[in-house]
Amino acid sequence: MKSYFDTHKKEDCNGCGTCSLLCPVNAIKMVEDEEGFLYPKINEKKCIKCNKCRNVCSNIVEKNNYTIKAYAAKNKDEEKRKNSTSGGMFKILAEYIINKKGIVFGVKLNEDLVAIHDYGETIEECKKFSFSKYVRSDLNGAYEKVKKFLNQDRYVLFTGTPCQVQGLRIFLGKDSEKLILCEIICHANPSPKVLKMYIKNHENISKQKVKQIYFRSKDKEMDNSAYIEFEDGTKKKIQEYITAFSGNQLINRPSCYHCQFVDENRKADFTIGDLWGIEKILPEFNDNKGISLLTVNTEKAEKIFDEIKDMLDYKEVNLKEAFRYNHHSNLSKNKHRDKFFLNISNGKINENNIIKYLEKYTRRPLHSKVLGKIKRILKRILK
Numbered sequence: 001m002k003s004y005f006d007t008h009k010k011e012d013c014n015g016c017g018t019c020s021l022l023c024p025v026n027a028i029k030m031v032e033d034e035e036g037f038l039y040p041k042i043n044e045k046k047c048i049k050c051n052k053c054r055n056v057c058s059n060i061v062e063k064n065n066y067t068i069k070a071y072a073a074k075n076k077d078e079e080k081r082k083n084s085t086s087g088g089m090f091k092i093l094a095e096y097i098i099n100k101k102g103i104v105f106g107v108k109l110n111e112d113l114v115a116i117h118d119y120g121e122t123i124e125e126c127k128k129f130s131f132s133k134y135v136r137s138d139l140n141g142a143y144e145k146v147k148k149f150l151n152q153d154r155y156v157l158f159t160g161t162p163c164q165v166q167g168l169r170i171f172l173g174k175d176s177e178k179l180i181l182c183e184i185i186c187h188a189n190p191s192p193k194v195l196k197m198y199i200k201n202h203e204n205i206s207k208q209k210v211k212q213i214y215f216r217s218k219d220k221e222m223d224n225s226a227y228i229e230f231e232d233g234t235k236k237k238i239q240e241y242i243t244a245f246s247g248n249q250l251i252n253r254p255s256c257y258h259c260q261f262v263d264e265n266r267k268a269d270f271t272i273g274d275l276w277g278i279e280k281i282l283p284e285f286n287d288n289k290g291i292s293l294l295t296v297n298t299e300k301a302e303k304i305f306d307e308i309k310d311m312l313d314y315k316e317v318n319l320k321e322a323f324r325y326n327h328h329s330n331l332s333k334n335k336h337r338d339k340f341f342l343n344i345s346n347g348k349i350n351e352n353n354i355i356k357y358l359e360k361y362t363r364r365p366l367h368s369k370v371l372g373k374i375k376r377i378l379k380r381i382l383k
């Protein structure tokens, strides 16, 4: 496979920034494009044509030959599971590392509601990483910080998208017994620029600041939907944003439609996600409170799993079956995506109307609504 530096196609760069960190003469800068995603840019005057950037690209991935095991898993602590996106697996790994006086890296929303990588050294500090932030995170110097802590002989857990994890692995250049890599299952990363504009549009309409975003909630009052909370405490659902990210693939990074980390051949030590299809795969395990899909992908992870398994309820599941209803092949780009971003760069879509455009592009066509209704009626009759 060729690298982004040869093809110059955006779909071939996941934005990890490893090439920029490893260039021997500091000739690569990560630059934001008009869609709000980062790409490497070479300063030709500085470049010594050593080709290192091509050889270290994280988007060129090798197969993991380990016999990967998959589990349906839930944190035995109900409170911790409630305060997690899925089954609360992240918290178990985080506690394992914190108990070893280690450092945990994850994604939080900062005071400007921008998703960034950060680290925590206590259980309390790691709470900010709970719950998925459905947007591309800014790595915020995380790779260099991980390296520094490993050099201090500390345990480190790094969590992120599979491409961010792969970028870190290549940046470090060697494995360490004290490093645990945990990737989330990830089907796409939306543009931070779109999220920023979307929030601003809500603020402009409501004439007040949004104080928090809940990308996925277990809040019954909000029907378990995604929502934002304004300064005065009022809440508003943000389904059009979630659909644009997840349901109809409008606002995501080009590399996500060509993702190299898509199948059940997982690359990090652990992979955590939702066990979609649990009602078909393992109905007796389902309690509708969030079930994790956990895969154990390396020998190191298998040893750790033995140490943490008492903190979970778990059941082994067939690996292929576990991914059957989850993300296991690339999703197609929405046919309006390029026009949508073009209209952002020319100002037609802006902070005063982006909600309207997201609604427009995520609205289900009439024929699909009618078909859905017919299906539901038939299901009821056949019951």
Ligand SMILES: Cc1cc2nc3c(=O)[nH]c(=O)nc-3n(C[C@H](O)[C@H](O)[C@H](O)COP(=O)(O)OP(=O)(O)OC[C@H]3O[C@@H](n4cnc5c(N)ncnc54)[C@H](O)[C@@H]3O)c2cc1C
Binding pocket: 083, 084, 085, 086, 087, 088, 089, 090, 091, 105, 106, 107, 108, 115, 129, 130, 131, 132, 133, 134, 135, 136, 137, 159, 160, 161, 184, 185, 186, 187, 188, 189, 190, 272, 273, 274, 275, 276, 292, 293, 326, 327
């Ligand atoms: C953009 C995105 C797409 C996803 N797509 C899928 C999918 O298709 N299928 C699926 O099964 N699961 C998907 N997930 C993962 C799922 O939503 C949960 O994050 C995962 O199951 C962990 O849940 P938990 O209960 O163990 O952890 P929680 O306690 O909720 O912790 C959340 C974990 O996710 C990490 N995280 C949060 N936001 C980001 C981010 N923007 N980038 C990188 N890491 C982040 C945190 O650092 C932490 O490790 C996705 C998550 C994200 C952020």
Ligand code: SF4
Binding pocket: 022, 023, 024, 025, 026, 027, 028, 042, 046, 047, 048, 049, 050, 051, 052, 053, 054
């Ligand atoms: S070819 Fe070498 S010097 Fe030039 S940008 Fe790539 S890594 Fe840097």
Ligand code: SF4
Binding pocket: 003, 004, 005, 012, 013, 014, 015, 016, 017, 018, 019, 020, 039, 040, 056, 057, 058, 059, 167
């Ligand atoms: S190393 Fe990362 S940022 Fe650089 S070209 Fe490859 S995917 Fe893109």
Ligand code: SF4
Binding pocket: 014, 161, 162, 163, 164, 186, 187, 188, 189, 253, 255, 256, 257, 259, 260, 261
């Ligand atoms: S879908 Fe693939 S390329 Fe996109 S953020 Fe996730 S792992 Fe990276």
